[in-house]
Each structure stands twice: as C-alpha cells, then as structure tokens.
Amino acid sequence: MxxxxxxxxxxxxxxxxxxxxxxxxxxxxxxxxxxxxxxxxxxxxxxxxxxxxxxxxxxxxxxxxxxxxxxxxxxxxxxxxxxxxxxxxxxxxxxxxxxxxxxxxxxxxxxxxxxxxxxxxxxxxxxxxxxxxxxxxxxxxxxxxxxxxxxxxxxxxxxxxxxxxxxxxxxxxxxxxxxxxxxxxxxxxxxxKGFVWIEITTRGRAAHGSRWDLGVSAIASMGRIISALDEFDRTELRRRTHPLLGPASGHASMISGGSGLSTYAEKCVLQVERRTLPGESTAAVLDEVTQVVERAGCSASVPGAGGNAEIRILLDRPxxxxxxxxxxxxxxxxxxxxxxxxxxxxxxxxxxxxxxxxxxxxxxxxxxxxxxxxxxxxxxxxxxxxxxxxxxxxxxxxxxxxxxxx
Ligand SMILES: [Zn+2]
Known part of the structure; x- marks a missing residue:
C-alpha cells in the first residue's frame, strides 16, 4: 500500500x-x-x-x-x-x-x-x-x-x-x-572523471605563398604539437589508470587556422579536451601540455607573453x-x-x-x-x-x- x-x-x-x-x-x-x-x-x-x-x-x-x-x-x-x-x-x-x-x-x-x-x-x-x-x-x-x-x-x-x-x-x-x-x-x-578544456594558439608569420624565405606556417607548428599530444596520449596517459575509471585520456577536438591558399598561416587555434582521473589537477594538466608543446619545438606561454604557442584553460571540472x-x-x-x-x-x-x-x-x-x-x-x-x-x-x-x- x-x-x-x-x-x-x-x-x-x-x-x-x-x-x-x-x-x-x-x-x-x-x-x-x-x-x-x-x-x-x-x-x-x-x-x-x-x-x-x-x-x-x-x-x-x-x-x-x-x-x-x-x-x-x-x-x-x-x-x-x-x-x-x-x-x-x-x-x-x-x-x-x-x-x-x-x-x-x-x-x-x-x-x-x-x-x-x-x-x-x-x-x-x-x-x-x-x-x-x-x-x-x-x-x-x-x-x-x-x-x-x-x-x-x-x-x-x-x-x-x-x-x-x-x-x-x-x-x-x-x-x-x-x-x-x-x-x-x-x-x-x-x-x-573530470575534464579540462585547453586552447592552444600557434603564431606563424604571414607571407605570400611563394615566399618560403619569409613565411612561417602556424599550421605546420600546430601539426607538430598535435603529433606530440597524440603520442603523449598513447604512451603516457594510457598508463595512468584508476581501478574504477580506467585510463586518463586526451584528444584534439577542434581546429581552425589559415586565411587563404596562397598565404602562410599567421595563426592556428586548436582546442583539446583532457579527461582527468582523481589526483590529476588542472595545474598539473597545464604543466604537462606546456612540456608537450615545448617538446614539439614551440615556445609555450600564456596568451600575450610572447611565446609562439599560447596556452589557456577554457573550462575545468574536477x-x-x-x-x-x-x-x-x-x-x-x-x-x-x-x-x-x-x-x-x-x-x-x-x-x-x-x-x-x-x-x-x-x-x-x-x-x-x-x-x-x-x-x-x-x-x-x-x-x-x-x-x-x-x-x-x-x-x-x-x-x-x-x-x-x-
Ligand atoms: Zn543528466
């Protein structure tokens, strides 16, 4: 009843x-x-x-x-x-x-x-x-x-x-x-799991597509970063596991860059999602991404601080x-x-x-x-x-x- x-x-x-x-x-x-x-x-x-x-x-x-x-x-x-x-x-x-x-x-x-x-x-x-x-x-x-x-x-x-x-x-x-x-x-x-949304912006030097001697492609730099992030995901993050949650992970989610076919790309923006395990802090995630970006040959910095790869946190949840x-x-x-x-x-x-x-x-x-x-x-x-x-x-x-x- x-x-x-x-x-x-x-x-x-x-x-x-x-x-x-x-x-x-x-x-x-x-x-x-x-x-x-x-x-x-x-x-x-x-x-x-x-x-x-x-x-x-x-x-x-x-x-x-x-x-x-x-x-x-x-x-x-x-x-x-x-x-x-x-x-x-x-x-x-x-x-x-x-x-x-x-x-x-x-x-x-x-x-x-x-x-x-x-x-x-x-x-x-x-x-x-x-x-x-x-x-x-x-x-x-x-x-x-x-x-x-x-x-x-x-x-x-x-x-x-x-x-x-x-x-x-x-x-x-x-x-x-x-x-x-x-x-x-x-x-x-x-x-x-928690998550951290990260945005990485690479800076190149815009130039006419014929001027290989002047132009630096921000997209090419980002390509190296994506590769390094992918390797970090496969080799390092997969090894970190939690008994109830399995491994940590990260992936490149969205990308945009370039202004025309005949122009060296001045800017490329990548958004990355990192899914975190208990014990992984946002500060530690940011540190790791910074190291990965530097291993890819870029100088990482916060936005406006002069690096050719700027990193910022968009949103984080524990x-x-x-x-x-x-x-x-x-x-x-x-x-x-x-x-x-x-x-x-x-x-x-x-x-x-x-x-x-x-x-x-x-x-x-x-x-x-x-x-x-x-x-x-x-x-x-x-x-x-x-x-x-x-x-x-x-x-x-x-x-x-x-x-x-x-
Ligand atoms: Zn719901």
Missing amino acids: ELDILQANALDALQLLIRTPSVNPSIDPEHGSGEAEIARVACEWLSSRGVRGWTEDAGPDDGERYESGGHRPPLQRVNAVAGIGEGKGRTLVLCAHLDTVATAGMTIPPFEPRVEAGRVYGRGAYDMKGSAAAIMASMVTLAQESLPGRVLAALVADEEYASLGAQDFIRRHRADACVLTEPSEGRLVLAH PLVCDRDAQIALAVRESATAVTGRAPEEIGVGYWMDAALFAAAGIPTVNYGPAGAGAHEAVEWVDLDSVTSCAQVLIETARRFLGVRC
Whole structure:
C-alpha cells in the first residue's frame, strides 16, 4: 500500500515534470526559456504535499555564450529547493537537475508523457526527470516522519551546460553528504572523471605563398604539437589508470587556422579536451601540455607573453571519488541492498556529473539513480519501477544517514 502511494506520487511528479519543457537555454536558445517555470511547478507540487519548497535564483547566466553561436540576453536561471526536518543533526542533500537537452530529431512527443509497459516516455524522462520525481516522492514520505536531521532536495538548473545551478546551491547551503541521482541503472557510482578544456594558439608569420624565405606556417607548428599530444596520449596517459575509471585520456577536438591558399598561416587555434582521473589537477594538466608543446619545438606561454604557442584553460571540472567506506556510501549500499535484495554493483563512469562539485566543496557524494535509455536521443524513457525503487532507496538512505549519531 505504502509502495503504491510512493509509485503514484513518483509517476504524478514525473508526468508533471515532462509536461513542463525545460530545455537548457544555453544549448537551444530558441526553445529553452530557462528553468524558472519547472522550478515553480516542482515547488508547488511539493508544497501542496506537505514539503516546504522554494526557488532560488542561480543566475543570471552569461547570455552571450552558448554552443550554437549567436547571442541572447542574460537569463535568470532558477533552482527548486525543498527542505524537511530540524537543523540540529546532519544534513543530507538529494540532487537532480531539472534542465534537459534539446528536442530536435526526437521521434516521440517530447513534452507529452506516455506510460507504456512500465516505461515513461518523454524528453528528460531518463536524464533526469525520473530521478527528480524519485526525490520529490521520497521527500513527501520523509516529511511525515520525525527526522533527527535535515534533508534538502536540490533540483538544480543548467547541469547540461555550465552547472550554474549546482554551483549556486553549494554556495548557499552546507551539507554533510549528497546523493546525486543521475540514472545509473541501480548501480552505486563512487567515481567519475573530470575534464579540462585547453586552447592552444600557434603564431606563424604571414607571407605570400611563394615566399618560403619569409613565411612561417602556424599550421605546420600546430601539426607538430598535435603529433606530440597524440603520442603523449598513447604512451603516457594510457598508463595512468584508476581501478574504477580506467585510463586518463586526451584528444584534439577542434581546429581552425589559415586565411587563404596562397598565404602562410599567421595563426592556428586548436582546442583539446583532457579527461582527468582523481589526483590529476588542472595545474598539473597545464604543466604537462606546456612540456608537450615545448617538446614539439614551440615556445609555450600564456596568451600575450610572447611565446609562439599560447596556452589557456577554457573550462575545468574536477573528477569525483568517494571512499567506499564513507558513511554516505555505506548508507546507500545498505539501503539499496535492503530495498532490492542484493548489493548494488559499484562502478566509476567516464562522463562528468555535478557530483564532483559537491565533493570539491568537501561534501562526500555518491550517485545512485534509476534505469532507462535514450539520454540525448530520439526516444527517451525511464523504467517506472526503477524510479520507485530509487525513491525507496533515497528514503532508506536518509533514515540511515540521519539516524547515525556523530
Ligand atoms: Zn543528466
């Protein structure tokens, strides 16, 4: 009976979230109008069921900067936050993002939830409105209990682009642990990789194509750098491995350069992505790239400092690692075992999540989420039973984590 109510609440919340478009406006400015509306409806849903919910402004964002080029004015990005329990004991955060990727190319109606054979279809069903619904349903159940601590639901904006929502939440709230709920098919995620985006600009000397005696091609210099980076990737980075994550890696992602067929290229710009393991810092990555560039015969420098290869960091995000004996890992493992009847598989994943931001703020964090398929794809669905089971695990985790006295 209790389970029926939990599932009914989870399905109701999930359908409401799918019906409320929340395409990230930095990915698709034409169709994304920000998270304000979905944050509002999530708060309203929670408040009408006995959970105090409120919105928090996490913006404005930098309207100039988005993937597909062009401009739009800065937009307020909004988180939905909800809290239950007294402030005296520990605080546990349950986190999901409310934004989704775009809908172009989808072959199902993105914003009309359809329930069929135990699956719920729609944009964001799997990534990750199913998880947000699991959190919302678990909050309704937990609000009826007397807890020795606090549970905060962080339903955040902008995970699919710049994580403005999670960063703002972490600035405002203290917590003792966090469970992120990105879909993980019921597996316990203890680690994920980080990444560093690096831009390298080589400088040559422009000259007419016939003037081999004057011209220096920035593209030729970059060619040597690419070769050196590739060798570094194959020989050095592949040797660095983490038991849950496999090897570190790096790759040349985008390149542009030159101004005409009959001109020695004055400038070439390469963007490189480096996927990092726990223990690899951004400073160390920058140092290594600098050495590789110098081994390729260029003089490396920061932009404007006179080297013929300028290196700068565009964006960096840390990796996640949580000790498997950390209290939050124990609480989720025991809860998942109690709910599902078997211990969850423990894994690391290559892709990045907001989890690392919580961990970097000193909040031990793991990830545990429902099952489904089609993240960022034409047909997206989440398994409804796995959403309910995830909600049960979150409820159990809160009870265990808050019940343990320090
Ligand atoms: Zn996601």
